[in-house]
Amino acid sequence: FDIALWDLKARRANLPLAKLLGAHRDSVRCYNTSGGFLHETVEQIKDNATRTLESGVGAIKIKVGLPDRSEDLRRVAAVREHLGDGVPLMVDANQQWDRPTALRVGRALEEFDLVWIEEPLDAYDVEGHAELARSLTTAVATGEMLTSVAEHYELIRAGAVDVLQPDAPRVGGITQFLKLATLADHHHLQLAPHFAMEIHVHLAAAYPREPWVEHFDWLHPLFNERLETRDGRMHLSDRPGLGITLADQTRAWTVETATTDAPR
Numbered sequence: 001f002d003i004a005l006w007d008l009k010a011r012r013a014n015l016p017l018a019k020l021l022g023a024h025r026d027s028v029r030c031y032n033t034s035g036g037f038l039h040e041t042v043e044q045i046k047d048n049a050t051r052t053l054e055s056g057v058g059a060i061k062i063k064v065g066l067p068d069r070s071e072d073l074r075r076v077a078a079v080r081e082h083l084g085d086g087v088p089l090m091v092d093a094n095q096q097w098d099r100p101t102a103l104r105v106g107r108a109l110e111e112f113d114l115v116w117i118e119e120p121l122d123a124y125d126v127e128g129h130a131e132l133a134r135s136l137t138t139a140v141a142t143g144e145m146l147t148s149v150a151e152h153y154e155l156i157r158a159g160a161v162d163v164l165q166p167d168a169p170r171v172g173g174i175t176q177f178l179k180l181a182t183l184a185d186h187h188h189l190q191l192a193p194h195f196a197m198e199i200h201v202h203l204a205a206a207y208p209r210e211p212w213v214e215h216f217d218w219l220h221p222l223f224n225e226r227l228e229t230r231d232g233r234m235h236l237s238d239r240p241g242l243g244i245t246l247a248d249q250t251r252a253w254t255v256e257t258a259t260t261d262a263p264r
């Protein structure tokens with residue numbers, strides 16, 4: 001509801017949401033997040049990466065966290081070699097490591113010039129993340145699983161994160177996200193919102209420091225419009241509000257009225 005109300009507010013102002021929020025830019029750096037899952041072979045990941053870059057998305061993120069840590073390193077090395085030095089590369093461990101493993105693998109990954117290491121530890125291990133962030137020169141990214149500003153603030157206050165990854169729907173909508181963005185900027189953090197690029201492209205465009213947006217096509221069937229990506233960036237449209245409308249098949253899944261038998 002919060003997101004829908006912000007969409008409505010921007011539509012009534014006849015402005016794209018990013019502009020209503022005071023956008024700092026018309027496009028945001030974007031990376032592909034779905035080309036390097038653990039079940040895929042290195043060859044598949046390399047092919048996915050090539051196609052991704054050709055499509056105008058500018059960076060690649062791959063999963064790590066296999067039971068065999070040396071296999072993780074081999075995969076990252078192969079992808080880095082395939083991409084060359086100029087293409088930004090990130091890894092995402094999806095909370096697979098304990099503290100010693102995260103430190104050991106994190107140190108071994110330093111040589112690949114990663115943009116960040118994502119979710120190296122349990123999402124709620126604030127102390128572990130703080131220790132890791134102090135020990136590694138590679139940025140530590142986390143926050144996608146957290147459900148409130150207060151939980152994110154624990155991370156921020158402890159110095160446990162370099163790249164904050166809030167998820168607007170998960171933290172309670174755009175109102176809460178904006179509070180977090182202010183906190184993150186005040187603490188000089190990078191911002192890379194999690195999932196739902198259709199919403200986050202606007203919020204990232206309004207963040208003062210150059211952010212990243214995660215390119216996911218999973219929600220495409222829901223909407224009539226497509227976000228434009230070229231030259232490594234996702235571009236805002238000039239359509240008002242979020243700039244998206246529900247596809248017919250999605251409308252069919254919604255209801256117009258609901259009745260309840262709540263006591264009078």
Ligand SMILES: [Mg+2]
Binds near residue numbers: 094144
């Ligand atoms: Mg992730």
